[in-house]
Amino acid sequence: MLRTLLGEPPRVNSGVLAEAMDHMAKTASMLRKEMNMHEDHDHEYRKQEIWTRGLISSLDELEQSWFAAAFFRKSVVAGYMDDMSSMEQGEYARYVYFYKDGFIRVFSLLDKLGTVLNSQYALDTAKVKAHFSYFTVLRQFALLKPEIPLAGELEQIRNSYREPLDNLRKRRNAEIHYMNAEMTDDLWQRHQGLHDKIRLEDLDSHLEDLKQSLEMVCKSLSAVFKYSNEQWHRNTAARGRKSGHARP
Template sequence: MVRTAQLLRQEMDKNQDPTHDFRKLEIWTRGLVVSLDELEQSLNAARHFSKSVNSGFVDDMSVQEQGEYARYVYFYKNGFIRVFSILDKLGTVLNDLYDLHTSKVKAHFSYFTVLRQFKFLKSHTELAKGLEEIKDRYKTPLNALRKRRNTEIHYMNSEMQDDLWQRHQGLSDKIELEDIEQHLVDLAQGVEMVCRSLAAAYKYTNKLWEKSGVKA
């Protein structure tokens, strides 16, 4: 992505970018670099605070451990929300870069809608195939993260969904913690999927531009 931003800057310096297309793509690309760093920091912070959570039940936690658990939850949720945020930003870049006109299909489209649009238009099949393969490889963790993201945004705090289920089983029973280790594995795989998708998209784009004579 950094290389792409350099190529864009070079083209702007050369041609003054009268339509402002290059500067828009440069800003989007630099924004993705920042967003990826924020996502990775969220994962690292969630891992850090999870190490201080040793109790198996919420009711058994000390005040200090409750604080560490709350910080873990914050960064974990921040992480899985950012996974889909970055993917959607990448979808916006790809839609604009390759003239997919995805908004005609769905006004507020997601990254996954953009992938379907590539397939529908039979456009840039090499890139589309690569991105689809990455998506399919991480299908299981992505589905888990998407479910938690949707719960968090539309229903209730995602970490409390298990609490509600346990309350249905027994009103006076202690609340058992969610599987923090598995949740972090899912998030790490989500981050990996994002990284691979970004790398594939920008590698393909750089290759196209270099073939057309744009070189850093």
């Protein structure tokens, strides 16, 4: 959607984004097939399908926010706020809007994934923390289900992207609880010299943190749904063998 508004061609999924989208689409398709074949009296399959399609939409929106932030960043060439033209200030404001939208979406999407894991593996994370995050679910997963290889894989993915995630978490917390994330650096600079010009934050470094975190989200989603799909096929095959042995 945003690419169209910006005059860019539609996205063609590739790499880790394509893998995550494909695994989630397969899960949604299998759940729909199961509902069509069997009655879903407790609506569990329907709930899982809605959650899966919601994650597909959330990932699409996160990628678009990163793309739009990177798009507007290209028009910001001045190193100081005072040196910007009014047009460049507008481009910078649009970069900030989509960058902040992106890092908020990173943690929102991860928390949604945590809800799916908590339900799917009966982790009862709410008993540990009423309003839990994805990272609380990961700790609970490793503690209660160490025999499930997915728990270790997700922890490994998280550790591989710890630095960019921590950077985004600090900016997210500043944005929500303290002040606008892009202004925290301005405040620090004012402490150094009251009348000095305000240098822009490192836009490329911030965008790289967002890009890396998007990659982490893609890999986490891919791991979860690939594992679920493999388990689904194993269980289906086992039921088929059992049914076959039961025939006269």
